[in-house]
Amino acid sequence: MHARRSAVIFAWILLTPALLYVCAIVAYPLVETFILSFTDASLRKTTNWVGWDNYNKIFNATFAEVITRTFVWTFFSVSIKMMIGTFGAAMLNSAVPGRALFRVLTMPPWIVPMAIGIFMWGWMYNGQFGMISGLLQRFGLTDSPIAFLAYGETAFWATVITDVWIGVPMVTLYMLAAMQAIPQDLYEAAWTDGAGRFYRFRRITLPLLVPAMITMSMLSLISTFNSFDIIWILTQGGPNGETTTMIIDTYRTAIGSKKYGEGAARAVLICIFLSIFCLCYFRVTSRLATGDKQ
């Protein structure tokens, strides 16, 4: 009994540094964001309590558009990422010569400093001289150069594609690991029964991948929803605010215009959405876990 108690004390001592650090840098600022959202904090020395004013102020047509855009942006980015990633994993999972090299070649977008990958995309989207516009013209798909980042519609898709590109390696390697965790004897049994390759993929691989797919979609949902670098570097939310997501909007308000109170209210809304995603995530994963045991 005594030994156990000393073990518990020791465990808490081990945990203390990390715990204190995260409390100071994440938990405390989180609480402060919440408090600030009810004030008119700015660069001025005085700060007044304004109640729900900040929240009333942001609920207008423009902000509703920002929220919708954020969700559409996130939805397309995550679904395209999942599709390309799963496709890539299925290809890399096949036993062909060179696959070890192909796996390594998948990783660069993930490992390289994000901003640098985005600079490269910035050049590719360049209308006059960039690769995409250049190739489209070469193949006669368009007559005149397209400046992708200059128009709302194309800029929106350009940022989605860049986000997909950054997320694909992680999805691919995760799905690949999940595919390799599927017991080989299932395939052998199916093979013995004469099931073809595509049939085995559809009837064994895909169903068994569902938990991994859900986990990965939730994880990329959270990171995509929080995505800042891509849009900020490529368009800074423009043109005409047509690539402004909630994160960009918050950054603009808080850091650009120094309206800390209003920015905090926006940040709180983001936190609420994120918490809802996380709750769903835990719900689904725990259901999957209990489902496995049955």
Add this chain to the structure above:
Amino acid sequence: MKEPAQLIHRYKWYEILGIYCGIFVFLSFVLAPFVEGFLVSLKPLSQLFSSPYRFIPENGSFAAYRTMWDSVPGFGRYIFNSFFISGIVTTVVLIMVVPAAYAFARFEFKGRGPLLGAFLAVNMFSGAVLLIPLFRLMRTLGVLNTYFAMIVPGVAFLIPSAIWLLRTYIMRIPKELDEAAYVDGASHFYTLRRVILPIAMPGITVVAITTFIGSYAQQFIFALTFNAKTEYMPLPVGLFAYFGRQEVIWNELMAASFVGIAPAMIVIFFLQRYLVSGLTAGAVKQ
């Protein structure tokens, strides 16, 4: 039973062709920006800004790799800053994460599950959401426009995944080792230092690498917001300032980018086996 395992992996010629086509399309998407970026870095500026578009550079040269050092005066400094910040961040993360991961992996105490969950929940918030109070906190601490302004928040957001990764690793070390040491009269601290740490070294290395890479790759928002001094800028922000100018000298920017990503590329090729296992470990275990 060996037979089906071998036959199952035998492909017909059209299957192999299909797989290679699929891999080609997939990798084209993943690698296109790098290929294009590299070719751009070789092209002379006059050729870059000319129509029609040409993919392959004519009389390409590595001139941009020489001239960029003059055009981006702080370039060497930016790379140093990136390494310096990532190095410190990794060290601090390891100091806090090794004991915490051991505690989570080995000891049973009240609230262990929820506490681990709370740590992981940190991953949910990007720095962007917490920027305002963090900015005020940095100002109060008086560390705005110093290295600390980028190191302090950077550490916090790398701790959770590091704990998760190392915990998974330590849980795979047989518990009998701890118990044997305990029976021999070793204290908890001695067991951690002399029994667990040496065995967990490969796992700690993986965590160190992933943390370093994570820190190297994600130096943007904090550096952009909390530091305005050119001499402390890490590479991404330093190049962003250059990127934001009216007339971007693209071939030099791309050359600089390639020099900047070289360290990461070297790490990938030498340590990829550890990386893949490290990055996907927590994932599949769940």
